[in-house]
Every structure is written in structure tokens, then in C-alpha cells.
Amino acid sequence: MQTYLVGGAVRDRLLGLPPGDRDWVVVGATPDEMLAQGFKPVGRDFPVFLHPRTGEEYALARTERKSGRGYRGFVVDADPSVTLEEDLQRRDFTLNAIAQAEDGTLVDPYGGARDIEARVLRHVGPAFVEDPLRVLRAARFMARFAALGFSVAPETLALMRQIAGSGELDTLVPERVWQELRKALRSERPSAFLDTLREADVLKAVLPEVDALYGVPQRADFHPEIDTGLHQQMVSDMAARLAPGDDVVGFAALCHDLGKALTPKDQLPKHIAHEAAGVAPLRVLCARLKVPAEHRELAELACREHLNVHRLFELRDTTVYELLARSDAFRKPGRIAQLALVCEADKRGRGGKEEADYPQGRELQRLHAAALAVNARDLGEAVSGPALGEALRKARIAAIANARNPASLLPPGEGGA
Numbered sequence: 001m002q003t004y005l006v007g008g009a010v011r012d013r014l015l016g017l018p019p020g021d022r023d024w025v026v027v028g029a030t031p032d033e034m035l036a037q038g039f040k041p042v043g044r045d046f047p048v049f050l051h052p053r054t055g056e057e058y059a060l061a062r063t064e065r066k067s068g069r070g071y072r073g074f075v076v077d078a079d080p081s082v083t084l085e086e087d088l089q090r091r092d093f094t095l096n097a098i099a100q101a102e103d104g105t106l107v108d109p110y111g112g113a114r115d116i117e118a119r120v121l122r123h124v125g126p127a128f129v130e131d132p133l134r135v136l137r138a139a140r141f142m143a144r145f146a147a148l149g150f151s152v153a154p155e156t157l158a159l160m161r162q163i164a165g166s167g168e169l170d171t172l173v174p175e176r177v178w179q180e181l182r183k184a185l186r187s188e189r190p191s192a193f194l195d196t197l198r199e200a201d202v203l204k205a206v207l208p209e210v211d212a213l214y215g216v217p218q219r220a221d222f223h224p225e226i227d228t229g230l231h232q233q234m235v236s237d238m239a240a241r242l243a244p245g246d247d248v249v250g251f252a253a254l255c256h257d258l259g260k261a262l263t264p265k266d267q268l269p270k271h272i273a274h275e276a277a278g279v280a281p282l283r284v285l286c287a288r289l290k291v292p293a294e295h296r297e298l299a300e301l302a303c304r305e306h307l308n309v310h311r312l313f314e315l316r317d318t319t320v321y322e323l324l325a326r327s328d329a330f331r332k333p334g335r336i337a338q339l340a341l342v343c344e345a346d347k348r349g350r351g352g353k354e355e356a357d358y359p360q361g362r363e364l365q366r367l368h369a370a371a372l373a374v375n376a377r378d379l380g381e382a383v384s385g386p387a388l389g390e391a392l393r394k395a396r397i398a399a400i401a402n403a404r405n406p407a408s409l410l411p412p413g414e415g416g417a
Contacts, residue, residue, distance in 0.1 A: 001026060001027070001028045001029040001033065002026070002027045002028055002084075002101075003024055003025070003026050003027075003058070003102065004024065004025050004027070004084060004099040004100060004101055004102075004107065005022060005023070005024055005099065005100040006023055006024065006025045006088075006098070006099045006100075007023045007091075007096055008020055008021070008023070008096070009021070009022045009023065009100075010098045010099065010100050010106070011095045011096060011098065011112070011116065014095075014098070014113060014116050015116060015145075015148065021056070021057075022056050023056070023057050023059070024051075024056060024057065024058045024059070025058075025059055025060075025061050025084065025087055025099065026058050026059065026060050026061065027061045027082070027083065027084050027087070028061075028080050029060060029080060030060075030080055031047050031060070031078075034047070034049045034058070034060070035049075037052075038052035039051060039052060039058060040052065042057075043059065046059065046060070046062050046076040046078055047059065047060040047062075047078045048060075060078040060080075060082075061078070061082040061083065061084060061086070061087035062076050062077060062078040062082055062087060062090070063076070063077045063082055063086050063087070063089075063090055064076055064077075064090045064127075065077070084099055084107055085107075085109045088107070088109060088110065088124070089109075089110070089124060089125055089127075090124075090127065091124055092123065092124065092128065092131070092134045092137055092138075093112075093115075093121055093122060093123060093124065093137075093138070093141065093156075094110045094111055094112035094115045094122045094123070094124055095112045095115055095116050095121065095122075096112070097109075097110045097112050097124050098112040098113060110124050110125075115153075119145075119148060119149040119150045119151065120150065120151060120152075120153050121138060121141055121142065121145070121150055121151070121152050121153060121156065122153040122155070122156050123153070123155075123156045123159060126159075128156070128159050129159050129162055129163055129166075132163050132166075132168035132169050132171060132172055133172060133176055133180070134160075134163075135160045135163050135164065135169070135197075135200060135202050136172075136176075136177065136180035136181075136197075136202075136206070137180060138152060138156065138160060138196060138200075139180070139184065139192070139193045139194075139196035139197045139200075139202070140180045140183050140184045140187070140193055142189075142192040142193060142195070142196045143183075143184040143187035143188070143189055143190050143191075143192045143193035143196075144184075144187040144188065144189075146188075146189045146191075146192035147188045147189050152196060152199070157199060157200060160199075160200035160202065161200050161201050163200075163202075164200055164201040164202045164205060165201070169202065169205045169206065172206075174288060174289045174290045175290060177206055177289055178289045178290060178291060181193075181207075181251075181289070182247045182251075183247075185236070185240070185247040185250030185251055185254065186240075186245045186246070186247045186250065187240065188240055188244075189237055189240065190233075190236040190237060190239075190240055190250060190254070191233035191234070191236055191237045194207075194210065194229075194232070194233055194236070195233070198211070198214070207285070209255075209258050209261065209281040209282070209284065209285045210229075210232065210254065210255075210258070211229075212258075212261035213228040213229040213231075213232050213257065213258070213260060213261050214227065214228070214229030214230075215227065215228075215229065216228040216229070216260055216261055216263070216268070217268055217269040218231065218260070218269050218271065219269045219270060220269075222350070223350050223351070224350065224351030224352055225350055225351040226269075228257060228260045228261070231257070231349060231350055232254070232257060234349035234350060234351075234354075235253050235254075235256065235257075235345050235346050235349030235350075236250065236253055236254050236345075236349070237349065238253070238344075238345040238348050238349040238354070239252075239253035239254075239341065239342065239345040239349075241345075242341050242344060242345055242348075243338075243341050243345075246341075247295070248294055248295050248298055248338065249298070249338055249341050249342055249345075251291070251295045251298070251299055252295070252298045252299040252301070252302040252303075252338070252339075252342045253302070253342050253345045253346070253349075254299075255278070255282050255285065255299045255302070255303060256278070256299070256302045256303050256306050256342060256346055257274065257278060257303075257346075258278040258281045258282050258285075258303065259271070259273075259274035259275060259276065259277030259278030259279075259281070259303070260274045260278070261281070262274070262277045262278075262281070263277070275303060275304055275305070275306060275307050276304065278303040278304075279300060279303055279304060282296075282299055282300055282303055283296075283300070286299070297335075298335060298338055298339070298342070301326075301327055301335065301339055302339055302342040302343070304326075305323060305326070305327065305339065306342065306343050306346055308323050309323075309339065309340070309343040309360055309361075309364055310343060310346075310347065310360060312360040312363055312364055313359075313360065313363070317397050317398075317400045317401040317404065318397055320367055320400050321371060321393065321396055321397045321400055324336070324367075324368055324371060324396075325393075327339060329368055329371075329372070330371075330372060333368070333372055336364060336365055336368045337365055339364070340360075340361035340362075340364050340365055341361070343358070343360065343361060343364075344358040344360075344361045347360075366403060367400050367403055367404070370399045370400055370402070370403035371396040371397075371399050371400050373399065374392065374395045374396045374399050375392075376388060376392055378395065
């Protein structure tokens with residue numbers, strides 16, 4: 001029995017990245033032998049065990065053979081005769097098909113170390129096309145590694161397009177699509193996820209609401225980049241910069257402008273009421289991918305309110321209060337900081353505005369804090385019943401008025417679209 005470190009731990013060490021979870025492959029063993037050594041079984045589809053002391057995953061070397069449609073349509077063989085090279089051959093990309101022996105030497109039969117040095121994401125073999133999930137994994141790896149100079153090998157991109165045309169993407173369950181999207185939004189460059197899927201003709205199949213933004217023009221005075229899809233990519237990358245690893249903010253940033261794809265052509269390049277129009281496609285997307293409530297609620301809030309936040313300094317005190325109330329900001333105060341980040345990403349995610357200041361975000365949080373500091377106890381015992389709610393509303397509007405900062409008012413028209 002031989003044990004090798006495999007996958008991401010080996011890859012990230014070669015890339016000079018911080019080590020993550022360690023996974024191991026065991027060659028020449030049976031499930032009974034693993035159990036006899038105290039390993040705990042956890043795998044349902046193939047033999048995976050947890051180490052009795054470290055809790056790390058140890059999987060028996062295995063091969064996979066296509067037996068049906070989709071990423072679940074495989075027959076697994078974990079016989080002790082399966083070699084390390086055969087196990088590595090079933091993996092998706094060469095940079096993930098490298099093993100490290102106990103003495104530190106690398107086993108790299110498919111040139112993964114060479115591709116890492118060349119910054120190329122390349123599939124291991126022709127079996128790549130048998131698993132449609134690998135298209136999304138390729139895009140997600142690009143979201144993580146594009147900043148390091150990685151690109152997709154042309155032959156790999158060709159296979160991704162082949163998968164897109166085969167109908168196999170229809171077999172992906174929503175939870176797996178969401179899982180890959182969520183990981184991409186946590187990465188440094190979510191735009192690379194979108195770019196890669198578009199190049200592979202996949203984005204329109206998995207995120208048609210986002211794909212519809214490409215080619216839609218906007219006013220150049222607000223958006224020097226003009227193309228709405230390009231703006232979306234810039235906003236997603238800015239959100240990743242402002243809130244690294246936060247996929248809740250990232251998802252809201254991704255979906256904030258979906259309504260622009262629905263603007264009638266005779267109104268372009270203006271997008272009148274796009275914030276309201278975007279709510280319907282957002283809800284369709286969330287229902288299809290079974291997006292968690294926390295992500296859905298912030299995304300809908302940002303979609304509906306981002307122009308109001310941009311125009312914050314032009315809003316009346318009552319209107320600011322109503323914005324906070326619609327945001328459920330008094331029951332869920334953390335939402336306002338999240339909303340401010342999404343709106344800042346929107347303002348800075350456009351050509352020439354990447355380093356722009358966004359005082360609206362700070363002011364929104366300051367006014368929210370002032371209103372939040374007012375509570376029912378401050379109104380005295382004389383106010384109760386139905387009158388209490390109205391009195392609290394008026395007191396919070398007064399607090400907002402007292403907290404307004406006239407010195408920070410923006411010139412008219414600085415809100416943006």
C-alpha cells in the first residue's frame with residue numbers, strides 16, 4: 001500500500017500559494033484494509049476515508065468509465081490493481097493531476113508542472129468531455145488563477161464548446177451550478193469566470209440573464225466602457241476587490257443591472273427604470289439555481305435601490321428613511337454596509353472610475369447609524385399602540401436630518417446610472 005498527496009495541495013505549493021486542505025490517494029489497498037487501520041468511511045459513490053487522527057481525506061485509487069448522461073453517469077472501479085497513473089488520468093486538468101510521494105518527489109505523468117510554469121489550464125485527456133461539470137470548473141479555476149497569468153489551452157476550450165453543443169449541460173443540477181458560481185464569486189477575478197463561459201458558448205446556457213447584457217449599449221458619459229456586459233465584469237471584479245471572499249456581496253454585484261438587458265431598443269442607450277425591470281429576471285435566476293435567501297435578498301435590494309444610493313445626497317430626509325425601511329435596515333442592520341459595498345462596486349466598476357471616491361456609501365452608513373440609534377424607549381411611556389410606529393418613524397427622520405452633512409453634498413448629476 002502506497003500513499004500520495006494529490007490535487008490542490010500539490011498544485012498550490014507549485015504556484016507558491018498558501019496551502020489549503022490536503023487530500024491523499026491510496027494505491028494498492030482495499031476498503032477492509034483501510035478499516036483495519038482505523039480509517040472511517042465517508043464516501044458514498046466511491047471509497048473515501050477519514051484519517052483516524054488528522055481527519056484528512058484518503059481515497060482509494062480509482063478509474064471511472066462513462067455509463068450515462070451527466071456528471072453522475074460513471075462506473076467507478078477502485079480495485080487494488082488501479083495504478084497511480086490511472087487514477088491521475090481521470091482528473092480534470094493537468095495541474096490537478098500531480099501527486100507527491102512521501103519522500104517529496106513528484107509523480108507528474110501528464111505534464112502538470114510544465115503547464116503550471118507556462119500558466120496554462122489544460123485538460124488531462126479526451127475523457128474531459130464526459131463530465132459537463134468540468135466546463136464550470138474550468139471557468140471557476142480561471143476566476144482564481146487569471147490574475148496569475150493563466151489562460152485556457154485552445155484544445156481545452158474546443159472541448160468545452162463540444163460539451164456546450166452536446167446538451168450535456170442540461171444534466172447539471174442547480175446546486176452544482178450554484179456551487180461553482182459561488183466559488184467563482186469568492187475568487188479574485190470573477191470576470192474571468194464569465195469570460196471563459198462566454199468563450200465556450202456556455203454562459204447563455206447557465207446564466208442567460210447575465211449573458212443577455214453583452215452587446216447592450218449604455219450612455220458613454222456614465223459608462224466609458226459602453227457595453228453593459230463589460231461593465232458587469234468590471235463591477236464583479238471591483239466587488240471582489242472591495243469585499244474579498246464575500247460571495248453574498250459578489251452575487252448582488254453580479255445581478256444589479258439585469259434590467260438593462262430588457263430595455264427597449266428605441267430607448268437605448270438610456271435605461272429608464274432598469275432597476276425595477278431587473279427584479280423579475282433576478283427572481284427567475286434565483287429560483288432556477290436555488291440561490292440561498294441571504295444572497296437573493298441582498299441582490300434584489302441592490303437591484304432595486306442602487307440608483308437611489310448613487311443619488312443619496314439629492315434625496316430628502318424622508319426618502320432616505322424610506323430607503324432604509326425598504327431595506328429592512330432596522331431588523332437587519334448589516335445589510336446597509338453590504339448595500340454600500342455593492343453600490344460602490346457599481347460606481348467604480350466602469351472605465352476610468354476604478355479609483356474614484358464613493359462618499360455615498362459612507363454617508364448611507366452614517367445616516368443609517370443615526371436612525372438606528374433611535375428606539376422606542378427614547379419616546380417615553382406616553383407613546384404606545386398604533387401611535388408608537390408613527391412616532392418612531394418621525395424621530396428617525398429627524399435623526400437623519402440632524403445627521404446630514406451639507407459639506408459632502410455632490411454636484412447635481414454626480415450620482416451615475
